[in-house]
Amino acid sequence: MDMSDLPVPCTPREISQLVQRDRVHGSIYTSQAIFEMEMRHIFHRTWLCVGHASEIPEPGAYRTTRLGTQSVIMARGSDGEVRVLMNRCRHRGVALTETETGCVRRFTCPYHGWVYDTTGELKLVPDADAYGRGFDLSAYGLTPAPRVAQYRGFVFASLSPEGESLDEHLGPAKAYMDLFLDVSPLGEIDARAGVTKTSFRANWKFVGMDGYHPNYVHKTVYDLRRRRKPVGSAKGESFSDESANLTRDLGKGHVMLDVYPVRKANYASYLQSMSGRPGWDAYYAAMVQAWGQERADEILVWAGDPHIGVFPNLQLIGSQIRLIRPVAADVTEVLMFPTVLKGVPDAINESRLRAHEAFYGPASQGSPDDAEIFERNQIGLSAVVDPWVLLARGLDREKVDVDGSIVGTITDETTQRGQLKQWKLLMEQAA
Structure with a gap:
């Protein structure tokens, strides 16, 4: 096959042909389709560094960032634990904060006023009775990143629930x-x-x-x-x-x-x-x-x-x-x-x-x-x-x-x- 005529691929296996022993195909840098596959297969699966725990030294301190294309909040909860939470209200999916850094007692959704503790626990829903008697606040806390781990203060997270440990990844x-x-x-x-x-x-x-x-x-x-x-x-x-x-x-x-x-x-x-x-x-x-x-x-x-x-x-x-x-x-x-x-x-x-x-x-x-x-x-x-x-x-x-x-x-x-x-x-x- 004449690799110079290789079309822009559409599957990960075809993409792998674009990396040779001594050269790579330019499309891995220019193709938006390849970029989107990178996000799914690399940035949304492996361990990513979110930041350093010293950035959020006290309960309520947080920094918003992204894992791949997904917005997350690195926060130190009211219990002192560092978490990585999806920056998304469990009601309509609104970003809880667009502020890059800060220190708060609670995260409050600007759309309909749902209130979350800095641990991610849902604390208050205005007029919650309208959701019916079976509505359970504990079931609607902020979604954590599937895996979070630290190495000497460096906070890492993965959007994949399975995979090698952080220790194995860092090697x-x-x-x-x-x-x-x-x-x-x-x-x-x-x-x-x-x-x-x-x-x-x-x-x-x-x-x-x-x-x-x-x-x-x-x-x-x-x-x-x-x-x-x-x-x-x-x-x-x-x-x-x-x-x-x-x-x-x-x-x-x-x-x-x-x-x-x-x-x-x-x-x-x-x-x-x-x-x-x-x-x-x-x-x-x-x-x-x-x-x-x-x-x-x-x-x-x-x-x-x-x-x-x-x-x-x-x-x-x-x-x-x-x-x-x-x-x-x-x-x-x-x-x-x-x-x-x-x-x-x-x-x-x-x-x-x-x-x-x-x-x-x-x-x-x-x-x-x-x-x-x-x-x-x-x-x-x-x-x-x-x-x-x-x-x-x-x-x-x-x-x-x-x-x-x-x-x-x-x-x-x-x-x-x-x-x-x-x-x-x-x-x-x-x-």
Whole structure:
């Protein structure tokens, strides 16, 4: 079969043919029909990160968000438990709240006044007698997401009542999530510092985990940094074929840009440059006391930045929790929550926030470049005379590491192949 003539498919099994060993068909980024299948077979079946429990620290606190295309409320109930509830009144299906965040005693439907406790329990129906003597309020509480689980404060939910456990889903990604958290001497973060939002007319699968692009898309930024201070080690700069840094496919679609090697080579000079800066010495001492010298140094080499993508919608980059919201085949929203560390001097957290603003803010050096290139990518894919997208970089030099992950150089497309391998698997299973 001439794959270049393959029509836009209509079944998950046909869709899986569009992901080849070294290339993918452009329609997986442009077809609205494929997007809708992604929502049904991936976003409405697997585990999705909803947010972090620190966003809702007290009873009644909530954040509205989406699981795939479905609106939900992540709320801390009056009993202190974190729940994920469908944002839908059990009467006529009206969204209970359109406010993104807040703290309430009750959720009240604006249409007919049905009142729910923050646990989801239905508490009051105006003129309930009209529904008959058999009407039972306890049967009409807010519908919870079928499955909800947490990993160290990260709240996940699944719209499918069956499937692998969250522990199975995360697998080796947990070790890198730990690095993001343990950069605090208390092992805890707070995600209430605000949120940076961006929306662009491009597909959700473009977002993040590409070590090939920084020297080109962010050339101005890196040129400025090179003038101020040499970057990298004797093996090359952080994002080049000569770099010791790696790409990793951890399995299950979880991938990362492993920048540990270059940071490790430069760790001594990093410590020297940080010594004496506001808050640093007290922070370093607290880390050593909390974790021991060896573990503290390992965590600080990573600097709390595992640069990992947890399939399909969570990324931990720099100091931020990044959530990906697909809206349509050519529309994506990205929410970036900068986090602060518990148990550290204020100066350390101020530095984290300023660094986030500098590269990821709306008027920053980095994120606007990414949004622009994603939209150009989407425009280019509208040309379908030759619809295939090449993802072969580094394919023949990949290796399997001792931990079982597949590794390539930092510029290899190991990460894209790893994500799409899981995409293909989930689409095939749905057939």
